[in-house]
Amino acid sequence: MKEISIYIHIPFCIRKCYYCDFTSFSNLNEKIPLYMNSLKTELELYREKLLAYSIKTIFIGGGTPSAIEGRYIYDLLVHLYKNFNLSKDMEITIEVNPGTIDKEKAKIYKEAGINRVSIGVQTFNNRLLKSIGRIHEVEQIYESYKLLRKEKIENINMDLIFGLPNQTLEDVLFSIEEAIRLGVEHISHYSLILEEGTQFYNLNKKGKLNLPDEDEERLMYHKATEYLVEKGYSHYEISNYALPGFECRHNLVYWDLLPYLGIGLGSHSYMENKRFFNTSNILDYIEKLGSKLLPIEGEEIINKSTEIEEYCILGLRKIKGIDKNEFKKRFNVEIEDIYGDVINKHIKNGLIIDDGRSIMLTKKGLDLSNLVEVDFLK
Ligand SMILES: C[S@@+](CC[C@H](N)C(=O)[O-])C[C@H]1O[C@@H](n2cnc3c(N)ncnc32)[C@H](O)[C@@H]1O
Ligand code: SF4
Structure with a gap:
């Protein structure tokens, strides 16, 4: 049977962080029950389609899934287990924020079959946590981690951000060191993006953010990578590092274009040669599902040539790059027949390596990946 992954969006947060433009609200808690019901209805509407697949990973993301009562997550997962085909060894991830998780929630997640938890840490520095609008302090990171381990969650990720205002290289390395010291299996290390509409974006426009310059930011990235690799974490995607065997299977589905x-709310899908996405308006979302209609707002048919472009651009995000045999198997053509010139150009300017088996970005290519990506668009 074909396999599929499921992403479930929980758009509620206690407070909006200054850098974040994910679809989430801090003032709509009264909508939680209706929203959670709508999720079940949406799943029902996909029932026929989904029954052709078995589910291999589930990712409950946000927003802050841990900001709502644990029973909602439990109910939703049980609903999925009862009604759909499940693969063996499913990876089931939930995103949690320190300060929103307690013993009961950790327990109920475990009972619900969740076997991977991603903690939004961002930094192990109280001054910085405060300055980016986080609701928690460092102490709560340690507490959340401890209680998840107590409930035998054996696969834990921490999200960290570098390039924050007033953050030094020492701050960045200290956060990485703390995550490693605790023994997490996976680290996502994101470069701060100034997203339009966020508080940080507006402050920056007024010249009021003291951001590291580009060289400093790149130094943070490469030093952190060196340190993580030295400690046994494999750098397997631009922003992701894992102990052997703990690569995030759900995210690999995105990068492998599966x-x-x-x-x-606002969720994106890729299946049956289509990309489509849901409305980001919570009232529309609930109303549509109340009338048993799918809340899809946009759709794009992915033809062969777009599929090839996307496969290459996403594939280059992986450090091991694009496997030439896999490419041939999927598209029935050699990658060089389509992109020979592009590949040669970037081998010459030092952004790409071809080791005979795979095409991958060099260290310099990782810094300039945008330049390479545009050339893979035909
Ligand atoms: C969907 S968010 C949710 C995680 C969870 N709500 C939390 O904040 O702890 C996933 C991750 O994206 C990262 N992120 C969000 N906005 C970002 C930005 N503007 N630049 C870089 N990373 C960002 C953060 O590390 C965050 O933990
Ligand atoms: S980073 Fe996480 S907690 Fe902060 S606003 Fe975004 S989704 Fe919510």
């Missing part, structure tokens, strides 16, 4: 269905 099918996934996104449920919930």
Whole structure:
């Protein structure tokens, strides 16, 4: 049976962080029950389609899934287990924020079959946590981690951000060191993006953010990578590092351009040669599902040539790059027949390596990946 991954969006947060433009609200808690019901209805509407697949990973993301009562997550997962085909050894991830998780929630997640938890840490520095609008302090990171381990969650990720205002290289390395010292299996290390509409974006426009310059930011990235690799974490995607065997299987589905269905507000899907996405308006979302209609707002048919472009651009995000045999198997043509000139150009300017088996970005290519990506668009 074909396999598929499911993403489920929980758009509620206690407070909006200054850098974040994910679809989430801090003032709509009264909508939680209706929203959670709508998620089940949405799944029902996909029932026929989904029954052709078995589910291999589930990712409950946000927003802050841990900001709502644990029973909602439990109910939703039980609903999925009862009604759909499940692969063996499913990876089931939930995103949690320090300060929103307690013993009961950790327990109920475990009972619900969740076997991977991603903690939004961002930094192990109280001054910085405060300055980016986080609701928690460092102490709560340690507490959350401890209680998840107590409930035998054996696969934990920490999200960290570098390039924050007033953050030094020492701050960045200290956060990485703390995550490693705790023994997490996976680290996502994101470069701060100034997203339009966020508080940080507006402050920056007024010249009021003291950001590291580009060289400093790149130094943070490469030093952090060196340190993580030295400590046994494999750098397997631009922003992701894992102990052996703990690469995030759900995210690999995105980078390998395999099918996934996104449920919930603003979620994106890729299946059956289509990309489509849901409305980001919570009232529309609830109303549509109340009338048993899918809340899809946009759709794009992915033809062969777009599929090839996307496969290459996403594939280059992986450090091991694009496997030439896999490419041939999927598209029935050699990658060089389509991109020979592009590959040669970037081998010459030092952004790409071809080791005979795979095409991958060099260290310099990782810094300039945008330049390479545009050339893979035909
Ligand atoms: C969907 S968010 C949710 C995680 C969870 N709500 C939390 O904040 O702890 C996933 C991650 O994206 C990262 N992120 C969000 N906005 C970002 C930005 N503007 N630049 C870089 N990373 C960002 C953060 O590390 C965050 O933990
Ligand atoms: S980073 Fe996480 S907690 Fe902060 S606003 Fe975004 S989704 Fe919510």
